[in-house]
Amino acid sequence: MAVLITTEVLGEISVLTSVENQSELTAAWIRSGDGLIGFGEYKKIEISGSDRFKQARTWWNSQLSDFKIQNNVHGSGTGPVLFTSFSFDSDEKSVLIIPEIILGRKNGKSWVTWIGQGRQPDFSKVGNAQASGEISWSDGSISEDEWRNQVGFAVKAIKENKLEKVVLARDQVATSTTQINSRSLLQRLEIEYPSTWLFLVDGLVGATPELLVRLSKSLVTSRVLAGTIRKTGNEDRDLALAASLAKSSKDLEEHEYAVRSVADALEPFCSSTNVPESPFVLHLSNVMHLATDVTGVLNDSAKQADVFTLVEQLHPSAAVCGTPTDLANNLITELEQMNRQRYAGPVGWIDANGDGEIAIALRCGLLSQDKKSIRIFAGCGIVAGSDPANEFAESQAKLMPMRTALETI
Template sequence: MSASLRVPTAPAPSTPHASPGAATALLDAYRPGTDRFLASSRRTLLASGVAAHVPDDARPLSTRVREVLDARRRAGEPAPIVVGALRFTPGAPHSLAVPRSVRRTSALCEDPLIALPGPSAEPGTWQTREVPEAGAYTAAVAAAVRRMRAGEFDKVVLARTLELTSSHELDLPAMLRRLAQHDPKGYTFAVPSGPDRTLIGASPELLVARAGNVLTANPLAGSAPRSNDLAEDVRRAAALLESAKDLHEHAVVVDAVREALAPFCPSLDVPQHPTLVRTAAMWHLSTTVTGTLADHATTSLDLASALHPTPAVCGTPTETARAVIAESEPFDRGAYTGMVGWQDADGDGEWVVTIRCAEAEGRSLRLFAGAGVVAASSPEAETAETAAKFRTFLSAVGAAL
């Protein structure tokens, strides 16, 4: 699979015209604990309060979500939505709710005020702890590479965390603003993830969106860190486009997305070659997959559940990769590499892969970063990639690894 030099933007369905400042006003209005904030390349959404929770039981999640939304509509709510986050582990407790009120406007990247200087990271002392430490992570990657070269499995995504403890209270609205400013074309989010906990981040990756009968997925796999030197940054992008290891990793993910979505669509548009997408910290190989649904009853959550987890966040074969992750990672991923997003009563919605994120609780932040490991991987290079991915959040809080 070769790559193209074209650098695309995400699909841009029509959105209501909004005056300058409308999207940044929702960003500035966000309050932790009571609000759920989501910004994408299509829209900005601020949901407040809780009108109803989606129950945790043995029924399929999409069934439970549909029943809650239908009940709210029968009760007179004209356009109810569910908003929140799902964890990496299937069946784990989720954080989905129907908000009491929702404010929507156009995308943050279309608001010129997002370019204005925001709040600087407040000075403070951060205590940091790597779990696992870089050396232990490198050893875990090396062990996985040996097993893949022996033919046990094809790919695994191994993650590590960085635990930060601040000397002062966390200013989550300011962190959210800085994350949004660093990558205004990405997917910025802040949602409750448990009692007194907030999941906050800026993901570059759309898992799936449904708008009417049209679905869009945008798998990313294969990455390279950005450079502050323009010539070096261009060199790294060009090298990524020609990297046999990264192109293979990307092809595995795209094939899995095609296979998962094919049962829902008479045909899928899957470009032959990946393109480049850039964030403030990373270059990524990207493919935008589109299709038309055969059955309008198929919801965005049906599609997201069929896709999750893609090899981009887990590996392949899936169950073997899950087992390797459980053996290798000395922590619970929680919502990391799960999904965050929304769905309305008609089944439309957007679900984003929960990466480039942290979970905030009290004065502590737990940051997450992972790397896709294949037989051709260099353990040292994968460890460096996780450090580069931490930069998205570290720059938003004024800390360093």
């Protein structure tokens, strides 16, 4: 039986630190300076199939039964923690990782969890971000013109009442003359996008603004984003654009589909669900989104539900697939001509109590095995009022966080 120890760490510690034994940074979940980071791999498994969420639960529970837990901190995210990165499609691989060492921080309190009976790991402040090599860019699966044609075909299908909404994604490939350092990339993203959820799981790294689900005791929260407009950098102009976004019939229609899909998925599990009547405008450094926070409380019959249960119900939401789900998924398969892998899939962490935070893997990239190249992704929700040129401009804005971070680390 493996011994797992969690204890408080005194003093001010940055979440993005290094450990004395130089274990590789393998997992991360950070927002506004708080979060969890994992070093090394105690256990890792790859799974696939339509039952991948059930497989993940079974594997995690079997691992928990092998731990002798000594936790004097308690609370969400302490003790054993599993980092997860699920594929968008069921036939692609999903990855589950239990790190050897986890450093956590929340509301000024820091703690460390490690596996084994050795002494507590020492942490040091992170130095300057590692300089990157020279970055070159190339098209991903299809050209820019082909992608705009895809959007036009999708709009035509929607106007012919074949479906209501579909999300189409595209990718680009960055190649570096040296290895791309994921910790430096996270540092860069944290500076520019502190209000997003930064994540790293097995080479999938990014800064997503969309929380698929958080479960804390019995409280359920989901942040839904759909409807986007690019910022200009001029404050007065951006305020006017925010007002136009809040009134845009095209964007409000897209947003309504996404919110409805989440609320409908949560309704069987919650005794009360709160869905605001109108979205708010979420301001990021490069774009603005229509956003709605859906909340609920687990009902008595769902008290045994965990994050795996909720993720299985929520994925894929209309925000990353479309409406109706099956028809949208079929059109994605027909049009995209690329493998999303773990892009737009659920990513995050789960603790021993079944609580956790799972986001949608957006504004992200997937590192190659040799870490000298990375595929970055962006997707756009297509509805009847969509225009291919405008959707392409939106996709460019959504690619910008990763492009900028890669070019400045």
